[in-house]
Amino acid sequence: AQSVTQLDSHVSVSEGTPVLLRCNYSSSYSPSLFWYVQHPNKGLQLLLKYTSAATLVKGINGFEAEFKKSETSFHLTKPSAHMSDAAEYFCVVSDMNRDDKIIFGKGTRLHILP
Amino acid sequence: ETGVTQTPRHLVMGMTNKKSLKCEQHLGHNAMYWYKQSAKKPLELMFVYNFKEQTENNSVPSRFSPECPNSSHLFLHLHTLQPEDSALYLCASSQELRGTRNEQFFGPGTRLTVL
Numbered sequence: 001a002q003s004v005t006q007l008d009s010h011v012s013v014s015e016g017t018p019v020l021l022r023c024n025y026s027s028s029y030s031p032s033l034f035w036y037v038q039h040p041n042k043g044l045q046l047l048l049k050y051t052s053a054a055t056l057v058k059g060i061n062g063f064e065a066e067f068k069k070s071e072t073s074f075h076l077t078k079p080s081a082h083m084s085d086a087a088e089y090f091c092v093v094s095d096m097n098r099d100d101k102i103i104f105g106k107g108t109r110l111h112i113l114p
Numbered sequence: 115e116t117g118v119t120q121t122p123r124h125l126v127m128g129m130t131n132k133k134s135l136k137c138e139q140h141l142g143h144n145a146m147y148w149y150k151q152s153a154k155k156p157l158e159l160m161f162v163y164n165f166k167e168q169t170e171n172n173s174v175p176s177r178f179s180p181e182c183p184n185s186s187h188l189f190l191h192l193h194t195l196q197p198e199d200s201a202l203y204l205c206a207s208s209q210e211l212r213g214t215r216n217e218q219f220f221g222p223g224t225r226l227t228v229l
Contacts, residue, residue, distance in 0.1 A: 032214070032217075034217060036220075041222075041223075041225070042222055042223070043118070043120075043204055043206075043220035043222045043223050044204070045220070046217050046218070046219065049217050051214050090157065094212075094216060095212075101159065101170070102159070102216070102218070104156060104157040104159075105156070106156045107156070107157075
């Protein structure tokens with residue numbers, strides 16, 4: 001069975017400082033991993049996706065994530081936070097070729113301090 | 115219009131009403147999904163359709179009835195709802211249900227309030 005854990009329900013950073021949103025997963029097989037962002041009163045938007053190609057994945061809006069199999073982690077980072085990054089972020093895991101469900105994390109609310 | 119659209123964006127209904135939520139995707143995808151997003155709860159997958167066939171029903175009460183007439187349209191028919199059903203209902207689609215093209219594209223959601 002697979003699962004995903006977002007270690008922080010809230011993260012606050014100052015504008016212009018780095019962002020780190022943590023995600024750990026468990027999967028028996030080769031996972032697909034995703035990060036989605038949800039701004040208030042909006043649907044979820046795909047930020048980036050990992051599917052066993054390069055372990056460092058670049059996404060939209062300057063975000064990137066690194067797949068670390070030894071640590072079962074897929075943390076999301078951005079070098080410099082912008083006020084528009086304030087939103088909820090979801091880490092998602094699915095097993096590419098199996099009948100397991102796609103699993104969403106509980107989300108991390110990112111606050112940007114001026 | 116592109117992407118995934120949902121109508122209405124907001125809906126207020128009484129417990130005895132019958133209403134329907136509509137989702138349409140313009141991406142040529144084969145799989146479609148309904149999710150429920152309540153405050154302070156994880157996103158809950160409700161139903162999954164693949165090539166118009168329902169492949170997943172996550173123990174959703176029968177007062178929620180999905181319909182998928184074709185790969186581009188998905189409906190959620192609502193009747194005799196409860197106040198705890200108030201939530202944001204999100205529709206999503208993906209090219210494939212599994213495999214390398216299973217990333218989901220979401221609509222903006224319907225904010226449902228049950229009085």
